[in-house]
Each structure stands twice: as C-alpha cells, then as structure tokens.
Amino acid sequence: MKHKVATTVNGQRREHEVEPRLLLVHYLRDVVGLTGTHIGCDTSQCGACTVTVDGKAVKSCTMFAVQAEGKSITTIEGMAAKDGTLHPLQQAFWDEHGLQCGFCTPGFIMAASYLLSQNPNPTEDEIRQGLEGNLCRCTGYVNIVKSVQSAAKAMNGSKANAGEHSAAARRS
Amino acid sequence: MIPAAFEYARASSVEEAVKLLKNYGEDAKVLAGGHSLIPLMRLRLAQPSALVDINGIKGLDQIKESGGKLHIGALARHVSIHNSQVVKDKLPLLAEVAAEVGDNQIRNMGTIGGVVAHADAAGDYPTIALMLDADIVTNKRTIAAKDFFKDIFTTPLAADEIVTEIVFPVANGPHKYIKFRRRLFDWAIVGAAAQKMDGGWRIGLTNVGPTPVRAKAVEEALHKGAKPEEAAQHASDGLNPSGDLRASPEYKKHLARVLTKRAIEQAG
Structure with missing residues (x-):
C-alpha cells in the first residue's frame, strides 16, 4: 500500500505517494528528480548520500522516504543561493581543490555543513572526526579538511561582517 | 539495494505501537533509528512483513535522573546521550560510549533502545548495561541486563514487546x-x-x-x-x-x- 509523504525539499513543498520501502535517497533522486545526492556504498558507510533532515546530517540510504513525512530536507542542490552564488562550502571546495573525481563531494559538503552548524570553529582534528562518516576514494582528505577550514573562516567572517553592518545600520 | 515490500504504520504512543505489532503478527518489526534494521532489510537478511515506526512517540527519548538512577528513554539518539549534561554528570562512561557509536550521521539517527533490542554482539551499550547491572524496561516488565542478552541477536523480548527505557546506576568515578x-x-x-x-x-x-x-x-x-x-x-x-x-x-x-x-x- 502506498503512503502519502509530504516533505519540504530545499524550501519547496513536495507531496508524493510512495511505497514504504522507498529509501529517502531513491525518493530524492528518482521521485523528486534531484540527482546531486549520490549513492555510493549503499551500506550506510560511505556518506555519499548525506543530506540534512531538519538540520541534522543523515545517510539518506538508511532512512525510508515515509520517515521524512513533515520534515525539511536540504540536499546539495539547496546549498547555492537562488542567483547561483555558491555556498561558502561549495566555493571553498572549489578554491582549495577539495575534490578530485567529485563523487563524494555532495555528501562531504552536506556533512560539513552539519559539522559547522554544530561547531563553527572546528580544529583540524574536529573536522576529521566530524567527517568520519564520509569516504573519499580518491583519498583527497587533506584538501577536504582545508576546504572546510577555509569555509569556516569565510562563514565566520561573513557573520562578523553582518554584525558590523547591522551595528553600522543601528548607528546610522 | 531495495528492501522487500512491507506494510508501514506510525505509532504515536507505546500502546498504539503494541496494538499495531499485535495486529501485524510476529513478522512485524519496530522501526526506531533503523541503522541496524534498514541495512539488514536492504541485504534481504531481514524481511519483516510490517514496520511499526515509533519515532513519533513523544517523550520516549527522555533522559533524566530519578530515584538515584539514570533513565534513558529508548528513543534517545546517540548524539543526545553524548551531549546530555545529566549523562555527563551521572554516568560519563555512557556519554563517552555514545560518541564511539558509528559516525555523526549514524549518531543523529541511531537509538539506545534499538541497539539494546537488536543485541548485536558488537554493540557497545549492551556491554555497559551488562557490567553495570542496568535494567531494560519494556511495556510489559523490567528485565535485568544479565537476563536480557541471551545469544547473538537474541533477547527475551516478545513480538509485541517494546523497550521503553534503560535504567543505569549512577557512577561517575574513574x-x-x-x-x-x-x-x-x-x-x-x-x-x-x-x-x-x-x-x-x-x-x-x-x-x-x-x-x-x-x-x-x-x-x-x-x-x-x-x-x-x-x-x-x-x-x-x-x-x-x-x-x-x-x-x-x-x-x-x-x-x-x-x-x-x-x-x-x-x-x-
């Protein structure tokens, strides 16, 4: 029997009838049509399918779409601004060469976005620990860590700037 | 890999979950964090006829100290156990063990009740429950940890029995x-x-x-x-x-x- 599932994916409301056995990753890729979320190991290990559900990073191959009822999902497609400006994490992966083949990248960026939401100033160790659930078969970890450090700096900088702007706005 | 088809229902209370399990019969399974169950289903090592999703049961994830014991609700996620100040104060070993389970993504989903009910020999919480003489509380009874882990993946839980909380002693020494x-x-x-x-x-x-x-x-x-x-x-x-x-x-x-x-x- 199919079940109705209503979700918000990258800010857009979605409603579909799905079989209970449909995994969230298949829902995102085949039903919603967002193929940026990759299927890697399919055994809950590699993290390529990482998305955030209500702000928490999860492996979308280990959750059924029906479990996402009423939840807000962000995938890699939801990271850039509407005008195409890359998210600081995406920009940092570009600038620091945080990818080689790129297959693991969407998962790494989503896992890193969760990591930075919990810890805006992680040390190298904390980044490596925080990304333990993601594998890069090109073994490009050094640059991935650099990318996350650089994104953290950029995001904290823009926050500080925003603070200054609002302080300036209050003064004027 | 796509799991075999199954029926699915969400429970909003323990009573409702038990009723659903009774209706579906003994081939039904409880779905909590799903991080042991779903991989087994994808590999078709498990083919439950129905899943009763308990994730929406309010209050089942509560962590509290009461009567000199630490009560951890079955739905408490590893991340919540790790971050809980009460756990850090009353049983820091458990907070540290929670951080050793899987990775961030897994800790956001996996639950202590799921790990205990699954009774994998490689599970971390069962060791702590056993050595500290914890109690496993279900909708029917309280089972001492030493009587709970019978064999690999084998517990005394009945088909319509749900773990509701794990009760640990307070221990904050070395x-x-x-x-x-x-x-x-x-x-x-x-x-x-x-x-x-x-x-x-x-x-x-x-x-x-x-x-x-x-x-x-x-x-x-x-x-x-x-x-x-x-x-x-x-x-x-x-x-x-x-x-x-x-x-x-x-x-x-x-x-x-x-x-x-x-x-x-x-x-x-």
Whole structure:
C-alpha cells in the first residue's frame, strides 16, 4: 500500500505517494528528480548520500522516504543561493581543490555543513572526526579538511561582517 | 539495494505501537533509528512483513535522573546521550560510549533502545548495561541486563514487546571505554570498558562472544589487590570468541587482555 509523504525539499513543498520501502535517497533522486545526492556504498558507510533532515546530517540510504513525512530536507542542490552564488562550502571546495573525481563531494559538503552548524570553529582534528562518516576514494582528505577550514573562516567572517553592518545600520 | 515490500504504520504512543505489532503478527518489526534494521532489510537478511515506526512517540527519548538512577528513554539518539549534561554528570562512561557509536550521521539517527533490542554482539551499550547491572524496561516488565542478552541477536523480548527505557546506576568515578577497530566509524573488533563503582571495578567486554561479557575474574583479581596488568590477564578466562574477517579467536582474546589493561590504567 502506498503512503502519502509530504516533505519540504530545499524550501519547496513536495507531496508524493510512495511505497514504504522507498529509501529517502531513491525518493530524492528518482521521485523528486534531484540527482546531486549520490549513492555510493549503499551500506550506510560511505556518506555519499548525506543530506540534512531538519538540520541534522543523515545517510539518506538508511532512512525510508515515509520517515521524512513533515520534515525539511536540504540536499546539495539547496546549498547555492537562488542567483547561483555558491555556498561558502561549495566555493571553498572549489578554491582549495577539495575534490578530485567529485563523487563524494555532495555528501562531504552536506556533512560539513552539519559539522559547522554544530561547531563553527572546528580544529583540524574536529573536522576529521566530524567527517568520519564520509569516504573519499580518491583519498583527497587533506584538501577536504582545508576546504572546510577555509569555509569556516569565510562563514565566520561573513557573520562578523553582518554584525558590523547591522551595528553600522543601528548607528546610522 | 531495495528492501522487500512491507506494510508501514506510525505509532504515536507505546500502546498504539503494541496494538499495531499485535495486529501485524510476529513478522512485524519496530522501526526506531533503523541503522541496524534498514541495512539488514536492504541485504534481504531481514524481511519483516510490517514496520511499526515509533519515532513519533513523544517523550520516549527522555533522559533524566530519578530515584538515584539514570533513565534513558529508548528513543534517545546517540548524539543526545553524548551531549546530555545529566549523562555527563551521572554516568560519563555512557556519554563517552555514545560518541564511539558509528559516525555523526549514524549518531543523529541511531537509538539506545534499538541497539539494546537488536543485541548485536558488537554493540557497545549492551556491554555497559551488562557490567553495570542496568535494567531494560519494556511495556510489559523490567528485565535485568544479565537476563536480557541471551545469544547473538537474541533477547527475551516478545513480538509485541517494546523497550521503553534503560535504567543505569549512577557512577561517575574513574572510567574508560576502549574500542579497537580499523576505521573510526567501525564496529568494535573488541571493546573493553572499566568503571570504578561502589569501591570496586566493573569490567565489560564487547564482541568476544555471542553476548556482551562481564569479566568478573578481572574484577575479583583487582579487588584482591592485583595490579592492572596482572588482573587483565584474566580478561580472556573462559572466552571462546568466534573468528571473523578482522580477527582470529586467539587475537580477540589477546585484545581482550590488552584493552582491559589499558582501560583500567587509563580510567580517569
């Protein structure tokens, strides 16, 4: 029997009838049509399918779409601004060469976005620990860590700037 | 990999979940974090006829101290147990063990009730529950941990019985859990836990047999004044672990002794 599932994916409301056995990753890729979320190991290990559900990073191959009822999902497609400006994490992966083949990248960026939401100033160790659930078969970890450090700096900088702007706005 | 088809229902209370389980019959399964169940279903090692999703049951994830005991709701996620101030204050060993389960993504979903009910020999919480004489509370009864882990993946839980909370003693003395593995997010090849409690030591071992093990011979040796390295020699007494891809039985016994020694020495 199919079940109705209503979700918000990258800010857009979605409603579909799905079989209970449909995994969230298949829902995102085949039903919603967002193929940026990759299927890697399919055994809950590699993290390529990482998305955030209500702000928490999860492996979308280990959750059924029906479990996402009423939840807000962000995938890699939801990271850039509407005008195409890359998210600081995406920009940092570009600038620091945080990818080689790129297959693991969407998962790494989503896992890193969760990591930075919990810890805006992680040390190298904390980044490596925080990304333990993601594998890069090109073994490009050094640059991935650099990318996350650089994104953290950029995001904290823009926050500080925003603070200054609002302080300036209050003064004027 | 796509799991076999199944019926699905969400429960909003324990009573409703039990009723659903009764209706679906003994081939139904409870879906909590799903991080053991869903991989098994994808590999078709498990083909439940129905899943009863308990994730929406309010209050089942509560963590609180009451009556001098630490009560952890079955739906408490690993991340919540790790971050809980009450757990850090009352049983810091458990907060540390929670951080050793899987990775961030897995810790956001996986639950303590799921790990306990699944009774995987490589699970971390069962070791802690057993060595500290925790109680596993269900909708029907309270089961002592020593009577709960019967065999690999085998517990006394009935088909319509749901774990609702795990009740641990308060213990905030020296403690350490060492999980030996090849990759950070792996299951333990062998794990060893040490907790100072009531003037003595509690020692537990993970993945050295079909169930968690309490190393009483080590506890007794320590009680009689043996040094950690002497006492830890008893960690493999009576063990008969099965070999697997990652370790032979002999190597697991060796690890049990070495990790027990380190856990006692590093307990802080």
